[in-house]
Amino acid sequence: MQTIDAAPEGVVVLNWALTEQLLSLGVEPVGAADIDGYNTWVVRPPIPDGVSDTGLRHAPNFEQIASLSPDLILLGDLQRDFTPLLERVAPVLQFRLFDEAHDNAAVSRSTFLDLARLFGKDAEANAALSALDERLAAKSEALSEAYGGNPPKVAVVRFADATNLRVYGANSMAEAALHALGLENAWPQPPSRWGLTTRPILDLGELEDGHVLYIEPLEEADALFASPVWQAMPVVRADRVHAIPPTWTYGGALSVGVLADEIAKVLLAAAPQ
Amino acid sequence: MRLIALLASLLTLAILHLLAQAPPPAGRSLALALGAEPADFREVVFVNASLARTTAAAVVGAMLGLAGSLLQQLLRNPLASPTTLGVASGAWLGLVAGTVLAPAAAAANGVLFAFGGAVLAGAMVFAIAGPRGMAGLPAILAGMAVSLLLGALARAFVLLEDQRARDLGIWAAGDLGQATWADLSLLLPVLLTGLLGALACSRALTLLRLGFDVASGRGLALAFFAPVVGLAALGLTASAIAAVGPIAFVGLLAPAIARLAGAASSRDELIAAAGLGAAALLGTDAVAIVSTGWAAQLITSGAIAPLIGAPVLILLLLQRRGAELPSSWITSAVNRRPVLRIALSLAAALALTSLGALLVGRQSGSWSVALPTALEFGFRWPRALAAAAAGMALAIAGSVLQRLLRNPLASPDVIGVSGGAAFGVVLSVLILGISLGDAAMPAAALGASTALGALLLLARLRPGDPFVLALTGLSLAALLEALLSLGLAWGGEEVFSLLGWLSGSTLRVGGPAALRLTALMLPLIVMTLLLARWLDLLTLGRFEAAARGVPVALAIPVFLVIAGTATGVATATIGLAPFVGLAAPHIARLLTASSARGELCLSALTGALLMLAADWIGRTALHPIQLPVGLVAALLGGTYMVVALSLRRR
Numbered sequence: 062m063q064t065i066d067a068a069p070e071g072v073v074v075l076n077w078a079l080t081e082q083l084l085s086l087g088v089e090p091v092g093a094a095d096i097d098g099y100n101t102w103v104v105r106p107p108i109p110d111g112v113s114d115t116g117l118r119h120a121p122n123f124e125q126i127a128s129l130s131p132d133l134i135l136l137g138d139l140q141r142d143f144t145p146l147l148e149r150v151a152p153v154l155q156f157r158l159f160d161e162a163h164d165n166a167a168v169s170r171s172t173f174l175d176l177a178r179l180f181g182k183d184a185e186a187n188a189a190l191s192a193l194d195e196r197l198a199a200k201s202e203a204l205s206e207a208y209g210g211n212p213p214k215v216a217v218v219r220f221a222d223a224t225n226l227r228v229y230g231a232n233s234m235a236e237a238a239l240h241a242l243g244l245e246n247a248w249p250q251p252p253s254r255w256g257l258t259t260r261p262i263l264d265l266g267e268l269e270d271g272h273v274l275y276i277e278p279l280e281e282a283d284a285l286f287a288s289p290v291w292q293a294m295p296v297v298r299a300d301r302v303h304a305i306p307p308t309w310t311y312g313g314a315l316s317v318g319v320l321a322d323e324i325a326k327v328l329l330a331a332a333p334q
Numbered sequence: 335m336r337l338i339a340l341l342a343s344l345l346t347l348a349i350l351h352l353l354a355q356a357p358p359p360a361g362r363s364l365a366l367a368l369g370a371e372p373a374d375f376r377e378v379v380f381v382n383a384s385l386a387r388t389t390a391a392a393v394v395g396a397m398l399g400l401a402g403s404l405l406q407q408l409l410r411n412p413l414a415s416p417t418t419l420g421v422a423s424g425a426w427l428g429l430v431a432g433t434v435l436a437p438a439a440a441a442a443n444g445v446l447f448a449f450g451g452a453v454l455a456g457a458m459v460f461a462i463a464g465p466r467g468m469a470g471l472p473a474i475l476a477g478m479a480v481s482l483l484l485g486a487l488a489r490a491f492v493l494l495e496d497q498r499a500r501d502l503g504i505w506a507a508g509d510l511g512q513a514t515w516a517d518l519s520l521l522l523p524v525l526l527t528g529l530l531g532a533l534a535c536s537r538a539l540t541l542l543r544l545g546f547d548v549a550s551g552r553g554l555a556l557a558f559f560a561p562v563v564g565l566a567a568l569g570l571t572a573s574a575i576a577a578v579g580p581i582a583f584v585g586l587l588a589p590a591i592a593r594l595a596g597a598a599s600s601r602d603e604l605i606a607a608a609g610l611g612a613a614a615l616l617g618t619d620a621v622a623i624v625s626t627g628w629a630a631q632l633i634t635s636g637a638i639a640p641l642i643g644a645p646v647l648i649l650l651l652l653q654r655r656g657a658e659l660p661s662s663w664i665t666s667a668v669n670r671r672p673v674l675r676i677a678l679s680l681a682a683a684l685a686l687t688s689l690g691a692l693l694v695g696r697q698s699g700s701w702s703v704a705l706p707t708a709l710e711f712g713f714r715w716p717r718a719l720a721a722a723a724a725g726m727a728l729a730i731a732g733s734v735l736q737r738l739l740r741n742p743l744a745s746p747d748v749i750g751v752s753g754g755a756a757f758g759v760v761l762s763v764l765i766l767g768i769s770l771g772d773a774a775m776p777a778a779a780l781g782a783s784t785a786l787g788a789l790l791l792l793a794r795l796r797p798g799d800p801f802v803l804a805l806t807g808l809s810l811a812a813l814l815e816a817l818l819s820l821g822l823a824w825g826g827e828e829v830f831s832l833l834g835w836l837s838g839s840t841l842r843v844g845g846p847a848a849l850r851l852t853a854l855m856l857p858l859i860v861m862t863l864l865l866a867r868w869l870d871l872l873t874l875g876r877f878e879a880a881a882r883g884v885p886v887a888l889a890i891p892v893f894l895v896i897a898g899t900a901t902g903v904a905t906a907t908i909g910l911a912p913f914v915g916l917a918a919p920h921i922a923r924l925l926t927a928s929s930a931r932g933e934l935c936l937s938a939l940t941g942a943l944l945m946l947a948a949d950w951i952g953r954t955a956l957h958p959i960q961l962p963v964g965l966v967a968a969l970l971g972g973t974y975m976v977v978a979l980s981l982r983r984r
Contacts, residue, residue, distance in 0.1 A: 113698060117493070118957040119831045120841055123713045125958045128697040138832050142771030149712060161825075164864050218858050221823075224512040225504050227630060251630055254767075259504070259632040259824055261511050263383055266375050275386075293378035311827070333689065 068181045069133035073126050073151075075118060076137025077103050077159055082173055082313040083135075084108065084261075085189070091129045094118045103309040103321065126150055133179075137268045154179075159311065161254040166237030166317060173314040193318045194241075200325040207332035212272035214247035215239055215324065219310070222254040222289075223281040225259055232256040234310050239319035244328075247271025255311070266294050272301045274327055276308055303327045336596070340609040347616040348388050354623040355384040375547050383514065390513030391619040391635075392612040393521050394574045395584055399611020400528055401570040402585030403592070403604050407539045408563045409468045413801060416452075416585035419473065419810060420480035421581040421738060424455025425572050426506055427488040433502055434491045445520075445576035452572040455480050456564065460741070461980035474804055475743035477759040478811070482912035483749055483972035485815065486837060486965050493833050494959070503822025503829075506815075508579040508636015510619045517577045524573045528566060529608060535563060536601040543600070581618075581821075582812040583643025584611050592648055618642060631668040631824055634899070637816040644809035649906035651802055676925050680939035691718040691950040696957040708763060716848040717840035721949035721963050722942040724904035725854040725914055729941025730855075730862055731897040731904075732915030733922070733934050735980070737873045738893050742923075745916035746806075751893075752912075753810035754785025756836055757904040760814065763832055764821045770831050771842060775906050782902030785810060789898065790891055838911040838964015840949055851907045858900050859938060865892070866931035873930070911964035914941055917971035924978070944971060 073092035074080045080093045084106040092113040093099065099108055113129055116122035121143060126134065127150045134147050136155040147153050156172055161163050170190065178185030193236040204212045217235035219227045229235035230250020239246055248268055262285075267272065272298050285291055296302055305323040309316060357363045357380050362370075364664035372378045390822040398416065404416040416422050421908070428451020432440030440447055460468065491567070492502075505512065513521075538559055541549045550556050592606035618635050621642075625633035662962060692714050694703050706714055731746040746752055756896075758781020762773035796802040820837070821829035843851075862869075868889045880886045901915070924935035948967035953960055 114958050117834075119493075119834045120839065120960045120962070122958040122960055124695055124710055125697060127707075127709050127713070139770070139827060141769060142831075146713070146842075146844060149709060221504055222512065224509060225823075240469045253630075255827065257824075258630055261626070261632065263379055263511070266379060280437065284516075286459055289382045290379055293372075295375060 069131075069179065071129060072130040072133045072135060073115060073129060073131040074135040075115065075121050075140055075143075076135065076156070076158070076315045077118070077309070077314075078174070078313045079135050079156065079172075079309055080108065080168075081106065081309070082314060083180075084177055085313075085315050086173075086177055086180060086185055088180050088182070091131055092126060094121060101147075101321055103312065104307070119200060121147075123147065123150070128149065146197075158313075159254055159256075161232070165232050166234060166314075169234070169237075169314040169317065189315065193315060197241040197318065197321050200321065201241070204242055204244070204325060204328055204332075207329055209333075212244055213328070214245045215328070216246065216248035216271060216273045217276070217320075217324070218248075218265075218266060218273060218280070219276045220262075220279045220285070221259060223285045224262055226262055226265065226275075228260050229310065230256055230258055234312065234317050235320055238317050238324055241321050242325055243318065244324075247273070263290065265296065266290075268294075268296050269274075271296070272303065272328065272331065274305050274324060276302050276310065277302070277304050277306055301331070303331060340606065340613075344392065344609060344613055344616070347613050347620070348392060351388045351391060351616045351620045351623075352384055354620045355380075355387065357384060370831050374402060383511075386513055386515050386518060387510055387619070388616070389518055390521070390578060391510055393518060393525050393616045394510070394513070394578050394581070395588075395612040395615025396608040397521070397525050397528065397570045397574040397611070397788055398585040398615070399592075399607040399609070400525070400532060400583065400604060401567040401574075402561055402587075402611070403589040403607035404532055404539075404567040404570075405585075406589050407542065407600055407603065408560060408567070408827060409473060410542065410545075411469050411473055413474050413586065413804075414468075414577070415583075417481075417580070417582040417586060418808060419459050419477035420455040420484060421452045421477075421568060421571055422575060422582065423457075423484040423488070424451035424453070425449070425575040426580060427451045427484040427491075428454070429462070429505070429576070430488045430491045430502055434494075445573055448576035449572035451484070451689065452568045452575070455484055455567070458976055459482075461976055462981070467743075471739075471801065471804065472743050473740055474801070474808075475741060475745070475748055478748050478807060479743065479745065479806070479913065479916055479972070479975070481811065483968050485595075486910075486912060486968045489833055489837055490961070490965050493837065494964075495829070496827040499531075503819050503824075504632070504634070505579045506636070507632075507634040507819035507823045507824075508581040508639065508816070509632070509634040510578050510615075510622070513578055515937055521573060521577055524570065528570045528652060529604075532604045533567060534602060535559075536599070536604060539563075539604075541599040563628070579617065579634075580815075581639050581818070583613050583639050583647065584618075586652070587643055587646055588614060594650070613675030618701045634820065634823070637820050640809065640812040640816050647809060648792075652792075658702045671926040673926060673936065677932075677935050677939060680936065680943060684939060684943050684946065687946050687950070688718060688722075691946055692955070694950070696954045699957065701954075712845070716843050716845045717949055717953075717963075718946060720840050720848040720851055720908055721945040723848070723855050724908045724911060725918070725941035725945030725967070726859065726938040727851075727855045727904040727941075727945070728915040728945075729902040729918035729922075729937040730859055730913060731900040732941075733919040733930075733937045734869065734893050734897045735863060735915075736919050737869050737930060738890065738897075740873060740875070742920060743916065745913070746897060747811075747910075747912050747915065748804050748807045749789055749897070749901075750785045750807035750810040751789070751805055751901040752781050752905045752910055753814055755779070755782040755902055757781050757810055757814050757817070757909055758784075759835070760817050760821070760832055763828055764817065767828075770828075770835060774835065774842070779902060779907035782898065782905060786895065786898035786902070790894060793890060793894065834962055835909040836964075837962035838909045838915040838967065839962045840908055841960070843907060847907055851903060854903045855900065856905075858896055859934075863931055864894055864935060865889070866929065869893070869930040869934075909964055911945065913966050913968045913971035913975065914944055917975050920945060920975065920978070 071091040072089045075094040092115045096114045133149045134153045144153050217229040231252035233256025372381050402415045425448035432447035458480045459476045463472040588611035589607040592603050597603040597606040618638050622635040622638045705940045735744045755778035758777040762777040787953040792802050868884050871884045918941035919937040921940045949963040952963050952966040
């Protein structure tokens with residue numbers, strides 16, 4: 062890493078989680094990777110018009126980046142190989158966001174603060190984080206109240222297809238959101254780099270208590286929900302499976318808040334009256 | 335008697351397969367299987383999932399075995415199978431393309447897309463190998479090439495639409511857990527129709543054993559019969575693949591084992607292949623179920639099958655008796671133009687293209703032709719040099735191998751050296767968690783030299799058997815695909831940088847790496863040119879070459895090491911670039927007939943030109959998106975091969 066003296070004017074960012082965080086700090090990059098993909102999968106906050114597309118995340122277009130004459134380039138995981146080539150264009154900062162050896166959620170907060178310091182936005186970042194903590198603490202309390210002081214355990218999953226699930230376990234942003242809401246993971250998984258484990262849907266049948274929240278989209282929904290095995294699942298019979306709208310699960314500190322908001326909303330709606 | 339033994343072992347395996355899925359107690363299980371109402375979740379799972387999965391393993395295995403036996407008998411080719419003819423890759427491409435371009439239609443009618451892709455692949459193999467070639471090595475080599483091309487195309491879809499295509503990874507990894515009774519109600523009639531149809535054809539298939547000409551002479555309407563049986567085999571394959579994903583080796587090995595076990599008549603072989611296919615898949619899937627329980631991640635049958643299948647295939651082929659295959663060196667050259675003049679024109683074209691690659695670029699959508707800035711030049715020259723040098727290395731390797739195997743369809747990918755390099759890298763990144771930049775060079779070198787060692791060993795054990803040489807490539811390709819699909823299925827992000835590298839990427843190549851590749855490649859070319867006379871004589875056949883004083887026992891390993899090193903060095907630097915080593919020598923021979931030395935020069939220049947152009951197109955065509963050089967080169971080279979070879983047959 063090199064040291065940066067003044068707040069950078071033109072920054073190129075090649076990772077979606079970093080893009081998301083810059084935008085929420087009010088910093089508009091001059092170039093960002095795969096803008097179409099970002100708008101489909103990350104969605105919030107939107108990339109303003111006029112930001113230049115620098116190609117796919119795993120195949121950045123060096124010449125396009127150079128033509129933007131940035132004074133800083135930000136890289137994420139799996140982009141370390143590009144550092145020596147991009148350093149010819151501008152100083153490069155490479156962040157390790159997701160790693161088996163560290164706490165992804167804690168690192169996402171320190172990354173957010175590091176980014177803020179770089180752009181002289183410390184005050185905004187601290188305010189945003191404390192507002193986040195306050196908001197989630199309030200939701201945690203509301204949940205506890207709604208469930209009579211005994212909030213349910215929750216499993217967060219995404220359907221890979223009609224047969225397999227991705228289960229968000231230790232070191233995932235989803236589990237961090239659960240913990241921030243004072244909830245326990247109903248289906249714990251060993252920690253891993255991305256906090257994600259692929260399991261057969263059948264294993265969901267072993268889940269006796271707790272709620273299951275699945276992140277949309279689910280294209281095979283009709284076929285899956287009509288199947289006898291699905292209908293016989295204990296969690297399904299108890300009507301404890303709920304959808305949450307498409308949400309990016311490899312995001313930064315504030316996206317933990319977005320996930321937590323959705324989780325709290327669904328659980329409050331499902332709470333016993 | 336043998337039929338009873340087959341049925342008994344099938345039943346045993348089915349029970350073992352059910353036991354692996356933690357069923358209710360035996361008495362209750364039997365009652366449930368006979369139609370009792372399930373009472374709790376475990377019993378619902380047993381009826382709807384476990385029994386369905388066991389049935390699916392048996393049915394899909396039987397379909398693949400039957401399809402393999404039909405193909406092998408029809409083509410009279412013991413290595414024909416859905417995997418080796420590229421049909422499985424075609425089905426995968428059909429489904430990926432469908433999912434990306436028309437998601438709703440593909441989700442509803444996946445089997446049609448898979449069938450379309452399978453037929454496309456079959457037609458391409460037929461166009462490349464030609465009707466006569468279908469019975470021998472040409473079909474397998476063409477199948478391998480088509481498989482690489484269609485696999486590369488599918489990879490491009492996955493790369494450009496990574497989030498959407500990712501979940502197909504599980505399907506592509508061959509997960510039998512996805513089979514439902516609804517799927518089976520479609521699969522069972524297909525299997526039964528296929529089986530009855532095949533048995534009805536067995537008399538005609540027996541007649542075919544006497545040869546196509548004799549069969550036609552005795553009144554078999556081959557022009558009608560062959561396409562019908564071929565399409566039936568493709569239909570069986572596509573239905574099986576659409577339901578549970580590609581599972582390699584079952585269709586290849588089941589008929590071979592059936593013959594080894596004494597199934598002599600056509601009818602016996604069809605029945606035994608179907609039964610053995612079912613047994614093989616039941617066993618494989620039981621291993622997959624148990625492994626998924628142990629590992630923290632999903633392990634699929636598609637990943638287990640090559641692990642078991644590849645060693646079995648190697649054992650089987652080593653035992654195969656039979657003489658050197660009749661293969662003759664037919665050059666495609668029709669013109670006799672002076673080599674020097676053509677070489678000079680090619681060199682001029684290469685110089686022009688280099689200028690283009692250095693001067694022409696795109697920025698924010700608009701084209702620019704200008705002297706590059708120092709910064710731009712620093713980005714452009716290493717990738718241009720690396721692409722050209724890799725193209726030369728692959729072309730030389732291709733030329734050497736085609737003459738060594740005496741087959742114009744051989745390529746560096748077929749002998750498995752590039753597959754070994756790629757396998758080494760994928761393994762280091764996905765399983766050992768090493769970063770791609772750190773892993774690429776050492777892991778590729780290790781993988782390539784291991785594959786080369788295996789190749790030399792096999793060549794010693796079975797001198798002169800080209801099938802054996804094609805075998806490491808075949809096995810490694812299947813292993814590689816399975817590992818990649820598992821990587822996709824597991825859902826991490828690492829696999830996407832791997833896919834980019836596997837499609838042949840010059841992005842990470844800096845100046846030193848480009849110079850190193852060039853420095854390693856040049857002595858290989860010089861050495862090959864010095865030994866070109868041996869190559870000329872070896873093209874006539876091993877015995878002819880020995881009679882004229884070539885030390886064959888030394889020459890063959892030397893040429894294998896040259897071809898292997900050239901491929902390994904190129905792959906370690908830029909990743910996979912299929913079809914370059916196949917198309918470049920072919921184009922060289924089309925330009926003029928010449929000795930090995932002339933052909934080597936022209937081939938090297940053509941390979942460099944092809945890769946340089948591909949890299950420039952990949953950099954600019956879809957700006958700011960960059961397409962991997964290997965992918966563009968495979969599309970250029972592959973399209974050329976299919977068109978050129980099918981036109982020539984007219």
